Amino acid sequence: MAGRPRDEGTRNAILRRAADIASKDGLEGLSIGRLAADLGVSKSGLFGYFGSKEELQLATIRAATGVYLGEVVHPAMTVPPGLGRVWELCDRWLSYSERRVFPGGCFFFTVTAEFDARPGRVRDTVAAAGLEWNRLVASAVGDARRLGELTEDTEPDQLAFELIAFMETANAVSLLHDDPVAYRRARNAIQRCLHASATDAGSPVLRRLQPVPESGPRP
């Protein structure tokens, strides 16, 4: 009683490619046949890894979450709590979007917009991921406030909302208009936003960040 176990490496390769495709065409635009053809395997062979399209979609989300954690969250968590970590989180997110770790920009932006108005397990999973990201940013902001780097009247949820707004819009604008200036806009906005809420204890941290230069030379 023995057979070959399904290769985990192959499975990961499938999911990494699936996440790439879904970041451009969405999780519905991701089709099993084209994914299989892309990877040079048979449709049914690939299908066997997951058993249903929905399961493939959910597994793809999990795989993308792993990439996201490795690219943004975990590195930012190595810097100590406070304003520095808040900035690191934002800056790494923008870099992750800008470097096109997924060719269609942020994977979660695409699939969130795709599923935010459709019921189902996929939507629930995406919503949970979004909530967790929100909480992470808000808690980093809360840390900074607790450390005295942000003023007492700073509301972490409100500030997190604003920071995330700048990041996601930079992603959207840069994709739609092929305009890298959006990332500079976002970094400027975030720095201004953090500076406006920073105490004297927090300001030195911000001052150590390289200022984002203005737009190109004026005629």
Add this chain to the structure above:
Amino acid sequence: MAGRPRDEGTRNAILRRAADIASKDGLEGLSIGRLAADLGVSKSGLFGYFGSKEELQLATIRAATGVYLGEVVHPAMTVPPGLGRVWELCDRWLSYSERRVFPGGCFFFTVTAEFDARPGRVRDTVAAAGLEWNRLVASAVGDARRLGELTEDTEPDQLAFELIAFMETANAVSLLHDDPVAYRRARNAIQRCLHASATDAGSPVLRRLQPVPESGPRP
């Protein structure tokens, strides 16, 4: 040489319904067969109005643009240039999203995220609409600065980016988490943002706006 002309009213009804569906499921999720069944007409009859799916998608975008202009832009243009108009533009946009004029939230948010990484005429049309909206907000900001209601060093494009970021993220968050608080967050952020750039001449305009109340009663 005459037959019945294609009924414009029917065409508009088709497109209005198409925009509703596309705001939830996207312009690819919008299928001719389901749209026809929804409206109680035959697939080929409906098809005859447009001749191709891409043309239906483009016509749907045009129709949604009309709704958008009527709900947001034209009403806001009736108030005189300046900070008041800037606020009106933002507030009307948030209201348009919040009232679910399209059941899937802002039509353009959905289709922008759907097509921002795919080449084609649909993407180009969506991008053009986005650019125009951006320019409109930026020019309203520019007016306010020229009128002395915003400080001289206010960059219209930068401020427009930030305002639009708050609006779109409110739309996305409220849809994904079914959370109307996002709209209050956006209004707070916009008011703070405008206030930070306002001169003394501009501040009275902002003060006349009803302040957005804080979150519910604290225990």
Add this chain to the structure above:
DNA sequence: CCTTTTTCAGCACGAACGTTCGTGCTTGGA
């Protein structure tokens, strides 16, 4: 009234979709 012209429903087509099935082939344990 008849003719002309256009609309619209019905049907069929090929392609692609997700999914299932049966069949070898590979491989680990007896």
Add this chain to the structure above:
DNA sequence: TCCAAGCACGAACGTTCGTGCTGAAAAAGG
């Protein structure tokens, strides 16, 4: 060495997609 578990494959399932074709009903012009 041989068996049997289990994966990958090709083929085919039924459905839905977008798109043509055809014929009947209907409206406008003479």
